[in-house]
Amino acid sequence: MFQVLIDSLIRAAELSFLAVGLTMVYSVLRFPNFAHVEFATVGAYMALLFSATLTLPLWLAAAVGLVLTGILGVVIDRAIFSRLRRASPIMLMIASFALGIAMRETVRAIWGPSPFFYNIGLQRPMEVMGARITSIQIAIIGAAVVAMAGFHLLLNRTRLGIAMRAAADNSQLAQSSGIYTENVIRTVWFIGAAFAALGGVLIALNTQLAPDMGFGIIIQVFAAAILGGVGNPYGALLGAVIIGLAENVGLAINWAPLAEFLGLSTSGYLFIPTGYKAAIPFTVLILVLLFMPSGLTGARR
Amino acid sequence: MNGHPLLKVEDVHVHFGGIAALAGVNLSVPEGLIYGLIGPNGSGKTTLFNVITGFIRPDRGHVTFAGRRLDGLSPDAVARAGVCRTFQSHRQPVTMTVMENMLLAAPMQSGESLFRAATRFAAVRGEERGNLERAYEILDMVMLGDKANEYAGSLSGGQKKLLSLAQALMNGPRMILLDEPVAGVNPRLIEDIAAIIRKLCHGGQNFLVVEHNMKVIRSLCDQVSVLDAGHIIAEGEPEEVLGRQDVLEAYLARSGTEARPDAVRQE
Amino acid sequence: MTDFLIYLATMVGIWGILSLSLNLQYGVTGLVNLGHIVFFMLGAYISTIMVVLAGWPIFLGMAAGVVAAAAFGALMALPTSNLQQDYWAISTLAAAEIVRLVFLNTQLGGPYSGAAFGMSGIPRPLRAYFTSGSYDLFYMVMVLTVLAICLALCWWVLATPFGRTIKALREGDHVPLALGKRIATFRIRSMALGGGIGGLAGALFAHYNAFISPQYFLPLETFIVWAMVILGGAGNFVGVIVGTVIIQSIYNSTRFLKDFVPIDQALLGSLRMILIAVLIILVILYMPKGLIPERRRRYERPPAAQG
Numbered sequence: 001m002f003q004v005l006i007d008s009l010i011r012a013a014e015l016s017f018l019a020v021g022l023t024m025v026y027s028v029l030r031f032p033n034f035a036h037v038e039f040a041t042v043g044a045y046m047a048l049l050f051s052a053t054l055t056l057p058l059w060l061a062a063a064v065g066l067v068l069t070g071i072l073g074v075v076i077d078r079a080i081f082s083r084l085r086r087a088s089p090i091m092l093m094i095a096s097f098a099l100g101i102a103m104r105e106t107v108r109a110i111w112g113p114s115p116f117f118y119n120i121g122l123q124r125p126m127e128v129m130g131a132r133i134t135s136i137q138i139a140i141i142g143a144a145v146v147a148m149a150g151f152h153l154l155l156n157r158t159r160l161g162i163a164m165r166a167a168a169d170n171s172q173l174a175q176s177s178g179i180y181t182e183n184v185i186r187t188v189w190f191i192g193a194a195f196a197a198l199g200g201v202l203i204a205l206n207t208q209l210a211p212d213m214g215f216g217i218i219i220q221v222f223a224a225a226i227l228g229g230v231g232n233p234y235g236a237l238l239g240a241v242i243i244g245l246a247e248n249v250g251l252a253i254n255w256a257p258l259a260e261f262l263g264l265s266t267s268g269y270l271f272i273p274t275g276y277k278a279a280i281p282f283t284v285l286i287l288v289l290l291f292m293p294s295g296l297t298g299a300r301r
Numbered sequence: 302m303n304g305h306p307l308l309k310v311e312d313v314h315v316h317f318g319g320i321a322a323l324a325g326v327n328l329s330v331p332e333g334l335i336y337g338l339i340g341p342n343g344s345g346k347t348t349l350f351n352v353i354t355g356f357i358r359p360d361r362g363h364v365t366f367a368g369r370r371l372d373g374l375s376p377d378a379v380a381r382a383g384v385c386r387t388f389q390s391h392r393q394p395v396t397m398t399v400m401e402n403m404l405l406a407a408p409m410q411s412g413e414s415l416f417r418a419a420t421r422f423a424a425v426r427g428e429e430r431g432n433l434e435r436a437y438e439i440l441d442m443v444m445l446g447d448k449a450n451e452y453a454g455s456l457s458g459g460q461k462k463l464l465s466l467a468q469a470l471m472n473g474p475r476m477i478l479l480d481e482p483v484a485g486v487n488p489r490l491i492e493d494i495a496a497i498i499r500k501l502c503h504g505g506q507n508f509l510v511v512e513h514n515m516k517v518i519r520s521l522c523d524q525v526s527v528l529d530a531g532h533i534i535a536e537g538e539p540e541e542v543l544g545r546q547d548v549l550e551a552y553l554a555r556s557g558t559e560a561r562p563d564a565v566r567q568e
Numbered sequence: 569m570t571d572f573l574i575y576l577a578t579m580v581g582i583w584g585i586l587s588l589s590l591n592l593q594y595g596v597t598g599l600v601n602l603g604h605i606v607f608f609m610l611g612a613y614i615s616t617i618m619v620v621l622a623g624w625p626i627f628l629g630m631a632a633g634v635v636a637a638a639a640f641g642a643l644m645a646l647p648t649s650n651l652q653q654d655y656w657a658i659s660t661l662a663a664a665e666i667v668r669l670v671f672l673n674t675q676l677g678g679p680y681s682g683a684a685f686g687m688s689g690i691p692r693p694l695r696a697y698f699t700s701g702s703y704d705l706f707y708m709v710m711v712l713t714v715l716a717i718c719l720a721l722c723w724w725v726l727a728t729p730f731g732r733t734i735k736a737l738r739e740g741d742h743v744p745l746a747l748g749k750r751i752a753t754f755r756i757r758s759m760a761l762g763g764g765i766g767g768l769a770g771a772l773f774a775h776y777n778a779f780i781s782p783q784y785f786l787p788l789e790t791f792i793v794w795a796m797v798i799l800g801g802a803g804n805f806v807g808v809i810v811g812t813v814i815i816q817s818i819y820n821s822t823r824f825l826k827d828f829v830p831i832d833q834a835l836l837g838s839l840r841m842i843l844i845a846v847l848i849i850l851v852i853l854y855m856p857k858g859l860i861p862e863r864r865r866r867y868e869r870p871p872a873a874q875g
Contacts, residue, residue, distance in 0.1 A: 032654050083853055089654055090600050094798060095852045097602070097791055102845035109838035215787075219662050226655065275673035282662040282669075289659045290647055354746065380748030388746070394739040396803075397732075400867040404729070405736050406747050412729035413749075415757065429729070434870050450866045472747050 003131040004252045010137050010206060012244030013144035015217065017199030019224035019236040020151065021192030024164065027231030028188050029081065031092035035100035036196060037214035037221055038107075043069040043197020044204040044213065045107055048116055058118055062201045066194045073193025074186050082182075100215065108211035116209040140202045147198065148237060151191075155233065160187055219278075220247075223285035243281050250280045307332040307507055308384075308476060313352055313362030313372075315345075315531075322348045323359070324531040330476075330524075335498065335508040337522035337539065339515075341552050344528045346511045347389060350478055353509075354386045355379040367475065381408070385474035387465040389481045389511075395454030399445055399464055402453050403436035404429070406471035436471055443467045443497060459486035463494065476507040483514055495521050515543065527551065572824050574708050579820060581711030582773050584812040585718050587796040588805055589765035592722060593641075594794075595802035595862075596731065597758040598738030599648065600657040603664025604793050606644075607637040607763045609785035611770025613671055616687050616780060621677045626693040630771035634764045640667075641763020645756040649741075661787060672782040686781025690774050707776055714772065715809070718765055722805045725761070727865075734758045788841070792819065795848045801858025810859055818844055 022036045046065030050056045056064070080099065084092050123134035155161040163184050196214075203213055210216075224243045228235025256270040272280070306329035315323040323345045330336045338346050351357040353364050355376040364371040371379050380386075393402050410432070412418040412425040440446045443463040448456065453464060462482055469477045482498070483491045495517055502508060512518055518525060519539045526536040529551040535542045542548060586608055593599045615633035618624040624632065644663060648656055676682025698706050725731045734754050736744050744751050774780050792815060800811025822836045829836075851858065 032658055080849060080853065087856070091852050091856060093600065093654065093657060094794055095849055097794070098845040098848040101788065101791060102842050102849070105838040105841040105845070109835055109842065113834055219665065222658050226658070273673060276669060279666050279669045282666050285662050286659050289651055289655050293651060293655060376745040377748050377750055380746055386746050388742060392740060392742045394736045394743065396739065396862070397735060398864060401732055401865060404867070405732050408748060410729040413733055415725065415728065415730050418728040418730060425728070430870060433867055437869055450864070452864070468747065
């Protein structure tokens with residue numbers, strides 16, 4: 001069971017980077033950015049590019065990739081979304097869907113469909129309380145904790161962070177009262193994209209790089225953000241933990257007692273088949289939307 | 302009050318968060334009148350409209366219309382019960398033409414069921430034709446006859462107000478609730494709108510009107526109630542009510558001088 | 569070349585039906601369905617299951633596919649009144665993926681059938697009456713005829729009072745509610761109708777392609793349908809068919825180009841998707857109403873009300 005918790009925690013760390021950025025952009029610009037997860041893919045591949053071709057150490061390559069992905073986020077906002085500030089959210093949604101495809105297919109066109117790995121050698125897992133965990137995985141959890149602490153300080157201790165929260169809480173009010181709203185929007189894009197890139201690097205470290213690595217977890221990321229209440233970065237963090245747990249614990253639980261309680265006959269064992277792992281966050285998302293549309297923290301409305 | 306009230310609001314309470322928007326409102330609107338509902342900004346007029354028409358569910362209290370309970374009904378059910386409202390801001394579908402908006406408003410169209418539209422082709426066609434004739438009559442009356450095939454989005458603010466009145470008429474309700482029918486409308490058109498409403502009332506149409514323009518309220522309404530901070534503080538004939546000291550004070554306290562009921566606003 | 573054009577016309581027919589159905593849901597009713605491919609998938613799978621596994625006649629199997637897709641459409645419409653538009657859109661994406669996961673994880677008719685293997689050997693209707701050369705031509709004519717019938721159906725729906733009411737819903741609930749419309753049932757019927765038409769497209773695809781697998785029904789395919797609607801002009805049924813012709817031409821050009829251009833297939837596949845995606849972004853930025861904007865419906869004054 002400890003192994004399940006470790007796996008959940010790693011998953012939560014990966015998801016949280018994407019969910020936090022998504023929730024900020026969502027609340028400031030009032031549309032779900034379906035291209036957000038592609039920043040993870042782009043960031044991961046950029047890190048690969050710099051570490052493989054320029055032979056930078058991976059941490060440096062990742063840092064450069066992060067910054068460049070952040071800048072890409074700002075450029076994309078300038079080029080596309082800033083022209084659509086008055087358009088209906090539907091058009092923004094569709095544009096972001098198209099953008100996501102363009103980004104993903106560009107990655108596929110450049111690097112091809114086959115997966116890549118960072119050159120970090122074979123990881124030998126350690127035994128911790130009966131669970132197997134690699135040092136990379138410990139680093140992932142550590143990076144998540146450090147980054148979130150930094151993000152917390154940014155939100156609470158800097159002028160920019162306070163402006164960001166104000167913009168998220170009430171975009172219209174912030175627009176009428178503050179001259180720095182466009183500035184805030186730029187910052188939100190930068191941080192959102194860079195955070196997603198970091199998430200992408202961590203996912204690639206833990207598994208592999210593939211053009212679909214971002215889009216493959218889009219529902220998980222949306223589920224985490226909505227579960228936490230859109231516009232609430234701390235909620236998104238909590239949402240990521242819940243989704244991470246739901247995916248891994250959901251598979252580890254023997255559902256037979258519940259099924260028998262509901263009057264179904266089982267052979268004593270009823271596990272969710274691994275093939276349905278992806279369906280868990282989808283189902284959580286739909287249930288949350290049906291019964292708790294403002295999320296756990298009730299941020300929206 | 303003469304006879305049975307057509308619309309009766311009893312002890313209605315509405316809270317938003319911890320704030321009481323309506324705190325025990327009672328209102329009796331008799332049949333055959335233009336009834337005014339006035340009050341300073343934020344006094345709860347639109348909230349009361351929303352309660353009557355089912356858009357907000359009251360925390361407590363009842364709304365009765367022609368002997369039938371309205372509270373607890375959904376907005377569409379309230380409309381089908383004979384109470385049709387307009388909105389303060391323009392909400393008509395702007396990518397539909399004026400005529401499409403009008404035909405939309407016709408009640409109980411059998412062609413709204415695709416099955417009947419397919420099987421009773423002639424009947425639905427005849428119904429459409431009847432609605433079209435009636436819609437043109439109403440549009441002519443509100444001076445929008447030649448705009449029938451324009452997009453609703455291309456109308457001026459005043460014309461949009463007229464369209465929402467026309468839509469409400471097309472719906473054929475027993476009572477129409479008008480939310481600020483002349484706000485933002487140019488003065489020439491205000492006269493026309495008021496004349497149309499009066500004419501309709503003579504023809505037997507019941508109205509409940511929320512309006513800030515006191516000149517219009519004085520000339521239009523047979524009775525008014527004054528809402529302040531979620532309470533009805535006065536009711537009666539407009540001249541008498543608008544002369545009362547407590548009504549004046551309510552306005553002075555909340556909206557500043559420009560919205561005082563004794564000031565004639567020039568728009 | 570002729571073979572390619574017949575294939576392209578068949579694809580335009582099938583995807584045209586699908587884009588008509590999305591136009592009914594989004595272009596007319598304003599429902600942002602990002603899981604539209606689910607109807608295509610249900611139509612294809614249910615028809616295949618009924619025909620291949622249950623032994624139903626092909627056209628009855630297709631009808632079952634249509635009914636299943638329509639029922640799922642109605643189901644998807646249920647939460648619309650309680651959910652904000654964007655949340656509903658996200659949940660449609662998830663709903664379509666859940667259905668795909670079910671087909672991806674379910675074996676149908678034997679150990680190497682269904683699931684990730686897909687289903688093969690799907691019979692083609694009236695195949696025995698044609699030579700292999702003329703069958704594709706026949707299927708093209710059949711599909712284009714069905715497209716024409718669906719177009720006529722959509723036009724008729726739009727002209728009815730029902731069509732007028734769902735069009736009003738596109739711009740918000742308040743006015744239709746205040747006018748006494750039962751908006752939930754209108755949305756459900758619109759989703760069911762669009763779902764059924766989308767299911768028909770899926771059934772036609774399955775029995776043409778003779779093979780289906782979960783790989784055909786990725787979220788990317790939903791985007792292709794959206795691209796056709798946005799490019800052609802949401803709300804205009806002819807427009808979305810024009811959009812279908814353009815997008816399908818780009819999409820299938822790789823089949824044609826591979827004989828002439830020495831370029832890697834996978835790369836070509838990515839390039840065509842980038843082209844479509846960029847095209848859609850440009851349309852949204854510079855031509856948000858699409859190539860053929862929605863038509864205005866005029867109501868002339870009847871003679872009786874003259875003067």
